[in-house]
Structures are given as structure tokens and as C-alpha cells.
Amino acid sequence: MVIRVVVVEEMGLLRGALCAVLANEEDMEVVADVSDVRDLPAVARRARPDVVLLDLATGSPGGIAVIEELGAHSSGTAVLAMSYRWTPSVLEAALTAGARGFIGKDGPLEEMVRMVRSLAAGERVIDPVAAVAVLSPPTCPLTPRELEVLRTAAEGLPLKDIARRLYLAHGTVRNHLSSILRKTGARNRVEAIRHAQRDGWL
Structure with a gap:
């Protein structure tokens, strides 16, 4: 079975690199790539991906709302959310919205590929860096x-x-x-x- 993937990433160079890595896998096909998360629901309805790799800008309500919309209209699609920095509140919001996977944007590419396969197989995944960030959030210096x-x-x-x-x-x-x-x-x-x-x- 070929895993159909959509990549959502604002930065063109990074989006191109992610698409290239995924397209190089024999069991994966990048069926679309998107720069603006607001375009994703329409693209997902048309492309019917198995997995969406979604850049979730920390604190951005737009990405969370789109994950919820995907869950309502594209229930067969699993979301792998990416972020440079995970916090308990952002991860909880993404999890509640329906994301099934979480990965740091500075993680190894082979780990991302493995997680895409796991999500396509119906599993939930979180990379160790994201897990540690959530379990040990930065100490607040403010009174x-x-x-x-x-x-x-x-x-x-x-x-x-x-x-x-x-x-x-x-x-x-x-x-x-x-x-x-x-x-x-x-x-x-x-x-x-x-x-x-x-x-x-x-």
C-alpha cells in the first residue's frame, strides 16, 4: 500500500526538503504540498491523504482549528503535527483537536518517516524530544x-x-x-x- 501524504509548511525551502525526503520512500507519495494551513481542508478533500504533516506554529489557533476540521470531514486522515517548541498547552490543544502524532521540527528525518508509517498503520506517536519538553517545561522566571x-x-x-x-x-x-x-x-x-x-x- 502506498501512503498518501500532504505536507503543510510555510517555509518553501523546508517544505521542498520534506517533500523530497518523503517522495524518496518507495511506499510513500506526496499528493500535495501547502504553504497556507487555511488551504488544507480543501486540499485534503481533493487529495484524500492518509497522513498530513502539519507545521503547527506554536500558539497559532489556525492550525488547531484546521485539525478539528480535518477530523470532522476527513476522518481517515491522520495528522502529524510539527513544532520547533512544544509546550503542555499547545500539545494538549492539538491532541484535543485530533492530532495523532507529534514531532519536533529539529528531529531526525528518518524518525519523521517512521512516524508517518506508524500513523498510516493507525498508531499514535510522539517523539522523545516533544515528550520531554511537555513533561519538563521551562521554569517560569516571573513572580x-x-x-x-x-x-x-x-x-x-x-x-x-x-x-x-x-x-x-x-x-x-x-x-x-x-x-x-x-x-x-x-x-x-x-x-x-x-x-x-x-x-x-x-
Whole structure:
């Protein structure tokens, strides 16, 4: 049996490399490759793949929604989700949406090929690097109060509204945000929020 695979990856060079590796396997055929995850449901209905290799940008709701849609309309298709960095919250969301496999994007290509075969055979798979990342997530360097400030900032509120919401002085909030940037290595508030979401702190 030839395993029909669709590759979803935004970066053209990486997408081409993944397609080449899979197409080189005698028991696999790359029936489509997609750069925009939003195009996947239509492509999957047309190509009827056994396995979809899906780049799941950490924290991206689009990829999770597409996995759910595939489960509803292409139930015979197994999703192997890829990510550079897994966190408990991202993996749980992908698992709940219906992904059956998880692999780090910096993992060995032969492991990816093996996992595609396992998924086509009806198994669930997770690579050791992803498992370790989820079982041992990065330690959060932020204090509970700093997390509270960052969580409120994630709502898009200006400094004075954050201060009012948390019953803090304007200068205290500014000091907390400065400390957050220093501890996370972020250049601005948005980057700090993304960093915290990526590592599962928010």
C-alpha cells in the first residue's frame, strides 16, 4: 500500500526538503504540498491523504482549528503535527483537536518517516524530544504578580488601565513590565506575551 501524504509548511525551502525526503520512500507519495494551513481542508478533500504533516506554529489557533476540521470531514486522515517548541498547552490543544502524532521540527528525518508509517498503520506517536519538553517545561522566571501584570497586558490594555485593574500604582506596573522584559529577554510587551504563551506560562 502506498501512503498518501500532504505536507503543510510555510517555509518553501523546508517544505521542498520534506517533500523530497518523503517522495524518496518507495511506499510513500506526496499528493500535495501547502504553504497556507487555511488551504488544507480543501486540499485534503481533493487529495484524500492518509497522513498530513502539519507545521503547527506554536500558539497559532489556525492550525488547531484546521485539525478539528480535518477530523470532522476527513476522518481517515491522520495528522502529524510539527513544532520547533512544544509546550503542555499547545500539545494538549492539538491532541484535543485530533492530532495523532507529534514531532519536533529539529528531529531526525528518518524518525519523521517512521512516524508517518506508524500513523498510516493507525498508531499514535510522539517523539522523545516533544515528550520531554511537555513533561519538563521551562521554569517560569516571573513572580505571580508579574504574571498577573503580563496576563492583563495580553488583553491589550494600556498601562493606566492595567494599573487600575490590578489596584497598582502606574509606576509599579511600569517597573513590573521592565522586570518582565529583562527576565524574558523580550524587546517589548508583545514579544514578552508571545514568549510566555509559547512556554506555557500564560
